[in-house]
Each structure stands twice: as structure tokens, then as C-alpha cells.
Amino acid sequence: MGMLSERLKSLVSNNKKALVAYIVAGDPEPGVTVPLMHRLVESGVDVIELGVPFSDPEAEGPVIQLAHERALVHRVSLDNCLEMAAEFRQSNKVTPIVLMGYLNPIETMGYENFAAKAAGAGVNGTIIVNLPPEEASDMTLILEAKDIEPVYLLAPTTTDERAKMICKASRGFVYYVSLKGTTGAGNLDIDDVSEKMARFKKVSELPIMVGFGVKDGPGAKAVAQVSDGAVVGSAIVKLMEEHKGNLAKLNDEVGQFVSELRAAID
Amino acid sequence: MSNVDGQNENLFAYPDESGHFGQYGGKFVSETLMAALQELESEYYRLRKDKTFQEELQRDLSEYVGRASPLYFAQRLTTEAGGAKIYLKREDLNHTGAHKINNCIGQALLAKYMGKPRIIAETGAGQHGVASATVAARFGLECVVYMGSEDIKRQSLNVYRMKLLGAEVVPVHSGSKTLKDALNEAMRDWVTNVDNTHYIIGTVAGPHPYPMLVRDFQKVIGEETKSQFAEQHGGLPNAIVACVGGGSNAMGIFYPFLEDREVRLVGVEAAGYGLDSGKHAAPLNKGVVGVLHGNRTYLMGDTTGQIVETHSISAGLDYPGVGPEHSFLKDIKRAEYVAIDDKEALEAFRALNKLEGILPALESSHAVAYGLKLASSMSPDESIVINLSGRGDKDIPTVAKLDGISID
Numbered sequence: 174m175g176m177l178s179e180r181l182k183s184l185v186s187n188n189k190k191a192l193v194a195y196i197v198a199g200d201p202e203p204g205v206t207v208p209l210m211h212r213l214v215e216s217g218v219d220v221i222e223l224g225v226p227f228s229d230p231e232a233e234g235p236v237i238q239l240a241h242e243r244a245l246v247h248r249v250s251l252d253n254c255l256e257m258a259a260e261f262r263q264s265n266k267v268t269p270i271v272l273m274g275y276l277n278p279i280e281t282m283g284y285e286n287f288a289a290k291a292a293g294a295g296v297n298g299t300i301i302v303n304l305p306p307e308e309a310s311d312m313t314l315i316l317e318a319k320d321i322e323p324v325y326l327l328a329p330t331t332t333d334e335r336a337k338m339i340c341k342a343s344r345g346f347v348y349y350v351s352l353k354g355t356t357g358a359g360n361l362d363i364d365d366v367s368e369k370m371a372r373f374k375k376v377s378e379l380p381i382m383v384g385f386g387v388k389d390g391p392g393a394k395a396v397a398q399v400s401d402g403a404v405v406g407s408a409i410v411k412l413m414e415e416h417k418g419n420l421a422k423l424n425d426e427v428g429q430f431v432s433e434l435r436a437a438i439d
Numbered sequence: 440m441s442n443v444d445g446q447n448e449n450l451f452a453y454p455d456e457s458g459h460f461g462q463y464g465g466k467f468v469s470e471t472l473m474a475a476l477q478e479l480e481s482e483y484y485r486l487r488k489d490k491t492f493q494e495e496l497q498r499d500l501s502e503y504v505g506r507a508s509p510l511y512f513a514q515r516l517t518t519e520a521g522g523a524k525i526y527l528k529r530e531d532l533n534h535t536g537a538h539k540i541n542n543c544i545g546q547a548l549l550a551k552y553m554g555k556p557r558i559i560a561e562t563g564a565g566q567h568g569v570a571s572a573t574v575a576a577r578f579g580l581e582c583v584v585y586m587g588s589e590d591i592k593r594q595s596l597n598v599y600r601m602k603l604l605g606a607e608v609v610p611v612h613s614g615s616k617t618l619k620d621a622l623n624e625a626m627r628d629w630v631t632n633v634d635n636t637h638y639i640i641g642t643v644a645g646p647h648p649y650p651m652l653v654r655d656f657q658k659v660i661g662e663e664t665k666s667q668f669a670e671q672h673g674g675l676p677n678a679i680v681a682c683v684g685g686g687s688n689a690m691g692i693f694y695p696f697l698e699d700r701e702v703r704l705v706g707v708e709a710a711g712y713g714l715d716s717g718k719h720a721a722p723l724n725k726g727v728v729g730v731l732h733g734n735r736t737y738l739m740g741d742t743t744g745q746i747v748e749t750h751s752i753s754a755g756l757d758y759p760g761v762g763p764e765h766s767f768l769k770d771i772k773r774a775e776y777v778a779i780d781d782k783e784a785l786e787a788f789r790a791l792n793k794l795e796g797i798l799p800a801l802e803s804s805h806a807v808a809y810g811l812k813l814a815s816s817m818s819p820d821e822s823i824v825i826n827l828s829g830r831g832d833k834d835i836p837t838v839a840k841l842d843g844i845s846i847d
């Protein structure tokens with residue numbers, strides 16, 4: 174069992190909800206990322222999702238697309254992301270890092286090479302947005318050999334049959350994308366989330382986190398009440414965009430916001 | 440792949456059940472799109488065998504699109520090349536002026552049978568956007584076309600034309616602001632509005648089942664070519680030449696000939712400023728294998744896996760990926776892929792005007808340019824068919840500008 178699984182297991186057994194935060198590596202510039210990761214942890218984040226910049230982030234809404242573009246201005250590559258993870262790991266041995274991104278940079282690096290480097294950098298899991306379990310059989314074995322846990326997605330339109338397959342393939346947790354649409358779109362419908370959770374819980378042995386559309390404390394609280402935890406992405410990335418001209422303020426604002434989320438779900 | 444040269448394989452058996460052409464193709468999409476793709480796939484498999492659907496499709500292809508398009512023996516072009524006989528498959532004579540309408544009619548009918556009142560499309564040059572807007576008008580569907588803001592500047596005529604047809608044209612400002620970004624944005628719309636919306640992809644790319652279904656709607660080009668050639672000339676042509684952007688006109692004319700192994704199939708990519716300039720759109724010649732827009736295929740990527748910007752004088756070929764079936768046909772060596780640069784394409788554009796009185800699209804001019812070279816290397820008792828995928832009215836401002844003439 175990997176560090177991601179262990180961390181989430183211990184949260185569940187202590188009756189605590191998980192707070193997962195997403196940032197794009199290298200946004201708004203490379204030097205921001207590692208200090209911000211530490212700040213996220215100090216402010217109460219349990220798991221860090223580190224977005225790997227990609228030229229064609231198909232599933233993202235405008236806020237996160239722009240974050241990818243900001244990072245790519247600095248040519249932040251998958252290798253750079255792994256370097257950031259490694260730097261973070263030097264002083265933090267406990268907070269799981271999940272890389273979130275698209276398949277092509279990994280495919281270009283080569284699966285074996287990626288798995289070895291990621292393990293060396295202290296990465297604990299992957300969310301590859303455009304890699305459903307059906308296409309992932311080669312990847313899964315290679316990752317698992319290095320104790321890196323692949324997390325798969327559930328969507329509102331996922332059938333029961335697929336949900337079963339996805340929950341079986343996933344490690345650490347399962348990520349429920351609570352909206353039809355891209356990241357940052359629309360508003361949360363808690364009744365709907367709650368109904369879907371009831372369905373998916375029946376087929377999942379793993380904790381289920383809810384993301385896409387969690388924007389503030391009340392939203393995080395509502396989501397955490399019906400699931401095992403909340404993933405917050407666009408709301409953080411938007412704050413970062415607002416304060417990209419003042420990096421000290423950026424750190425403080427994000428830290429403050431994340432503390433509020435933590436307080437709301439506890 | 441059990442057999443790398445593909446000699447003993449049945450090439451009509453692809454894609455396999457999971458949507459793969461050998462190692463290419465597949466469904467590399469976010470979970471949010473899976474249900475929509477599965478619905479499309481099962482509806483398509485059903486309608487493919489549905490008599491009413493097929494009859495309606497055939498009727499529209501003949502009465503609305505104007506099929507069959509002629510196969511034309513180009514005597515003066517043949518003399519110019521001084522080798523094999525050159526025939527042109529005249530997709531430029533279709534309604535809206537390109538092969539794109541074949542696919543759009545098919546997919547609009549799919550939307551109608553699936554009860555989806557809204558269609559969306561991506562476009563680069565605007566040809567597929569115009570064809571989509573046209574069929575939306577024809578079937579009374581709402582239509583939204585995504586187009587990169589750079590392309591909107593370059594193709595104002597087609598933008599206006601789409602608006603006349605009642606479509607909404609949405610500018611895409613992300614990424615390189617061109618076709619690939621328009622495709623990303625269309626996928627995002629589809630994820631959000633999948634209940635009432637069908638996404639008409641304009642080429643044989645995208646996740647399964649798109650490469651298969653677009654090919655099926657385009658294969659009418661090759662079927663007609665086969666019987667027209669047999670009637671006019673007898674037998675089979677020695678080679679078929681088509682330009683390759685995403686690869687739909689090429690796949691359409693190649694497909695019915697896949698098992699006629701003696702027929703050479705030649706796809707022509709855009710070499711832009713030259714294959715060694717880095718500024719081209721020739722992934723099958725100079726690309727790497729990767730994953731983009733829902734499928735595994737050859738694409739234009741850098742050493743870190745980012746998709747790189749492409750260049751071609753023809754907006755319709757200016758795409759960093761290519762349909763997965765072409766990647767497969769390349770690897771098993773059933774088809775060959777070559778490239779023609781901007782300059783050669785322009786020369787062919789001018790030559791076809793002067794020699795045959797035909798104004799080709801700049802995309803199709805790439806096929807004409809290579810066809811001329813190929814024919815001159817062959818003997819007069821051989822023959823080739825060039826797929827003239829579209830007409831060049833849309834390109835007149837581009838070419839005029841190169842001649843120092845502004846016509847706005």
C-alpha cells in the first residue's frame with residue numbers, strides 16, 4: 174500500500190474528512206510552487222494535487238487553462254514538476270503528492286522512465302485526466318511496481334457498471350467529478366452529489382473525493398458531509414491569478430482561504 | 440500487431456471492438472465524455488444497419504449534396520506531367536465546395552435520429568464550419584461553431600458565411616488560437632451540454648467512434664471512384680493521391696481500395712516552409728507517437744510532450760495530429776505519406792487553374808502537386824486518381840495577397 178492510501182485510510186478511521194488542493198506547477202512562475210505547497214500543508218491540506226502544465230488541457234475551464242498557459246510561458250515541463258515534488262519532499266515526508274495532468278507528456282517521457290523518476294521524486298499518485306482505466310493496463314502495472322497509485326475519475330454520467338470497474342482500478346481514492354462540464358464551471362448541486370455518492374459508495378471500497386465546483390467554505394462543508402472529502406482547484410487557482418503580481422500576498426491569500434476551507438469541513 | 444507488413448490482415452476489420460487501429464486510436468478522454476461516446480457508438484452501430492436512415496442519407500447525398508461527384512480525366516494536366524494518366528475526383532463540385540459536407544450530412548442525420556436539437560463543430564479554415572452550419576440549416580438544428588481567434592482573422596469570408604447560415608461562431612482565445620484549440624473548446628462544450636448536443640468532428644480524428652464513423656461517411660468518395668474508374672478506363676488505377684490534414688478526404692478515397700493491394704495509396708501532408716524548417720504540419724513524416732484529442736496517433740510534439748504549433752499555407756491542413764487509421768496504415772506500409780511545401784502547392788494551384796480551368800482549394804493543391812510529380816515518374820499506360828477535395832474560392836484572398844493584390 175502506498176503513502177496516499179495510508180494517509181486516506183487514517184483520515185477515514187479517525188472520522189476526518191480530507192481536504193485536497195490543486196495548483197498548477199509553475200503558475201504563475203516556477204519559484205512560487207514549492208513554498209506554496211508547504212503553505213497549503215500548514216493551512217490544513219491533506220493531499221496536494223500538482224497539475225502538470227499541458228498545451229491542450231481539454232477538460233479544464235478557462236481559469237485553469239490560463240494557469241497552464243502561465244506555467245508554459247516559463248516552459249515548465251514534467252521533469253520540472255518532478256523536481257518541484259522532490260524539493261518539497263526534502264522537508265515534508267508525510268503529505269501525499271498526486272500528479273494531475275494529461276497523458277502526452279508522460280507518454281513522451283516513457284512510462285517506465287516516468288514511474289522511476291516520479292517514485293524518486295516522492296510522488297505518490299497520478300490522476301491522468303484523459304486516461305480511462307480501459308486504456309491504462311500497461312501504465313497501471315508499471316506505476317504500481319513503484320508504489321505510485323493511479324486515481325481514476327467518476328462522472329455524473331458514469332453508469333453503475335463502469336463505476337464498478339473504475340472503483341476497482343483506482344487506488345488511494347476515487348475522484349468524483351461532480352459537474353457535467355469543465356473545471357470551475359457552474360454551481361454545485363448538493364442533493365445530486367449526495368444521491369450519486371449513495372450509488373457510488375455501494376461499489377467503492379475506497380474513499381471518494383468530490384471535486385469540480387467546490388468554491389468556498391460552505392460548498393466544501395456540504396460536499397464533505399456527503400463524501401470523504403473535497404477537492405478544491407479553480408477557486409485556489411483564481412486567487413493565484415488575482416495576486417500573481419504580488420507573490421507574498423498570493424501565499425497569504427491562498428493560505429487564508431485554505432484555512433477557511435479546513436475549518437468549514439472539520 | 441501480429442503482422443507488421445499487414446499483408447495477411449483484413450484491413451476492413453479495423454477499428455477493433457475497443458476502437459483501436461493496431462496501437463493507434465482508442466478513447467483517451469475524461470470520464471465525463473465516456474457516456475456520450477458510448478451512446479454515440481451504440482446509436483451509430485444501430486443506424487448503420489437501419490434502412491430508413493441509410494435511405495435518407497442516400498437521398499440527401501444525391502439530391503442535396505449533388506453526388507455522385509464526377510471523375511474527370513485531366514488531359515492537359517496529363518500532357519503537362521508527361522507520364523501516367525491523371526484523373527481528378529471532383530469533390531470540389533459538392534454543395535458548399537468540399538468533401539466536408541459528406542460527413543456533415545451523415546452526422547446531422549445521426550443527431551436528428553438521436554433526438555439532439557443542437558450541434559457543435561470546430562473549424563480551422565471554416566470549411567467544416569460552413570458545412571456544419573449548412574446541414575444545421577437544412578435539418579433545423581441549432582448550430583455553434585468554435586473557431587480560433589487567429590483563424591477568424593484569416594478567414595473572414597467563411598465566418599460571415601456561417602453567420603448567414605444562422606450559426607453562432609464562437610472565437611477561441613486559448614492556446615495557439617487555432618484549430619486544435621477550437622477542437623478543445625468544442626469538447627468542453629460537449630461535456631457540458633451532452634444531453635441536447637451532438638458534436639460533429641470534421642475529420643477522422645478524435646476519440647472512437649469518430650475516426651470510424653467519419654471514415655464511413657466519407658468512403659462514398661472511394662466507392663464512386665472505383666466504379667467510375669472501372670467504367671471510364673477499366674480496371675483499377677495504379678495510385679490514388681489525396682491531401683492529409685486530419686485525413687478525412689484521404690481516408691474516404693483510400694478505404695474502398697485498402698484490400699486492392701496493387702493500388703498505391705499516397706497521402707500528402709503539408710510541408711509548410713519545408714520539412715526541416717520545423718514549421719510544417721506533417722506528423723506522419725516528421726512527428727512522434729503520442730496522445731491528443733482522444734486518440735493515440737502520430738502528432739507534432741516537442742521533447743517534453745507539449746503539442747507544437749504547426750504551419751501550412753492552407754488552414755485546412757494546419758493541424759498537429761492526424762487520424763489514427765493513417766498512423767496504422769503508415770506503420771503497416773499499406774499507405775505512403777509524403778509532403779509538399781507551401782511553394783509547390785501554390786504552383787500546383789496556379790497550374791490547375793491555367794491548364795484545366797479548375798480552381799482547387801490550397802489543401803487539395805498539395806495533392807495536385809504531388810500527383811504531378813508522381814505521374815511524371817510513371818508510364819503513359821498507367822493512371823492515377825487525385826482527390827480534388829475542395830474548391831479554392833475561399834483561398835483567393837490569400838493567393839491574391841501573395842500577388843500583392845488586396846481584395847476585401
Ligand SMILES: Cc1ncc(COP(=O)(O)O)c(C=O)c1O
Nearest residue numbers: 684685686687688755802828829
Ligand atoms: C478542401 C479541403 N481539403 C482537405 C482538408 C483537410 O481535411 P482532411 O484531411 O480531413 O480531409 C480540408 C479541411 O478543412 C479542406 O477544406
